[in-house]
Amino acid sequence: xxxxxxxxxxxxxxxxxxxxxxxxxxxxxxxxxxxxxxxxxxxxxxxxxxxxxxxxxxxxxxxxxxxxxxxxxxxxxxxxxxxxxxxxxxxxxxxxxxxxxxxxxxxxxxxxxxxxxxxxxxxxxxxxxxxxxxxxxxxxxxxxxxxxxxxxxxxxxxxxxxxxxxxxxxxxxxxxxxx
Numbered sequence: 747x748x749x750x751x752x753x754x755x756x757x758x759x760x761x762x763x764x765x766x767x768x769x770x771x772x773x774x775x776x777x778x779x780x781x782x783x784x785x786x787x788x789x790x791x792x793x794x795x796x797x798x799x800x801x802x803x804x805x806x807x808x809x810x811x812x813x814x815x816x817x818x819x820x821x822x823x824x825x826x827x828x829x830x831x832x833x834x835x836x837x838x839x840x841x842x843x844x845x846x847x848x849x850x851x852x853x854x855x856x857x858x859x860x861x862x863x864x865x866x867x868x869x870x871x872x873x874x875x876x877x878x879x880x881x882x883x884x885x886x887x888x889x890x891x892x893x894x895x896x897x898x899x900x901x902x903x904x905x906x907x908x909x910x911x912x913x914x915x916x917x918x919x920x921x922x923x924x925x
Contacts, residue, residue, distance in 0.1 A: 755902040755910055757781050757817040758791035758811045762831050764823035766797050766806060775889045782893045783820070788900065789797065791816045798824045803836035811840060811874045817913040818900055819877060820892075823884030825868045833881050834868045841872030848880060851895050857863040859891065876914030 761783075763776040773795055780790055796802040803824070810816045824833030841915065848871035856864035867899075869892065871880045878900075882892035902910040 749803070752903045754787060755817070757900055757910070758815050759820060759900075760792040760817045761790065761794075761876040762803070762806055762810075762819065762821045763793075763884070764798050764803060765795060765884060766830060768823075770795065771893065772885045778886050778889050779797045779820050779822060779893065781898075782890070782897070786897055788818075794839065794918065798830045798832055800832050800836040803822060803833060803921055808841060811877045811879075814914065817877060818909075819879040820864050820896070821879065821881040822889050825870070825881055825883050827868075829867075834870055837872075837879060837881055838870070841874050843873045845856050845871035845873065846876070848895060854884065854902060855891055855894065856888070861888045871896055873909075873912060873920070878909045878913060 761776050761779050761918045763773050763878050765773070768776075774780055776793060780793065783790065791813075794806055796806055803821075807821070809818060810819050821833060821837065824831045828886075849869045850866075852869040853867055856867060862882065867883050867888070869882050871878065873879070880892060896903040899909045901908055
């Protein structure tokens with residue numbers, strides 16, 4: 747018996763820009779992510795800019811994780827090694843499970859773009875309360891690279907598996923398990 751093909755499920759996605767200097771006019775990375783997710787058929791559920799402060803980030807993301815209306819969070823900025831970069835420290839304690847493959851794949855793809863400087867990216871992802879969270883560097887180019895990975899995983903028709911079946915308030919999509 748053949749399973750019916752999965753249909754596309756638009757997700758509600760929140761975008762957080764972490765920056766001490768950007769505002770709505772200068773947030774090119776956040777704007778790029780809005781455009782990319784909209785072009786992919788998803789809905790922008792919320793967008794915010796916060797300073798690179800652990801507690802401000804946690805407050806915003808915790809609210810989005812607790813919301814029944816947000817299935818994915820994209821965070822741009824604060825993943826480097828400067829003294830102010832604290833996105834991994836802010837977000838990691840909120841995660842129920844980590845998606846180690848996202849950071850690994852991001853750095854692998856980035857190597858072709860920026861060489862060994864990619865080792866300074868602390869891009870990460872995980873799941874929390876039925877919400878998938880992706881943290882990526884703050885440059886617009888890095889956001890486009892990250893989206894090249896994220897897009898298929900937020901697409902309910904992508905096979906052999908995607909994250910949509912793991913997210914709250916969406917129809918379950920079966921995922922093959924690989925041994």
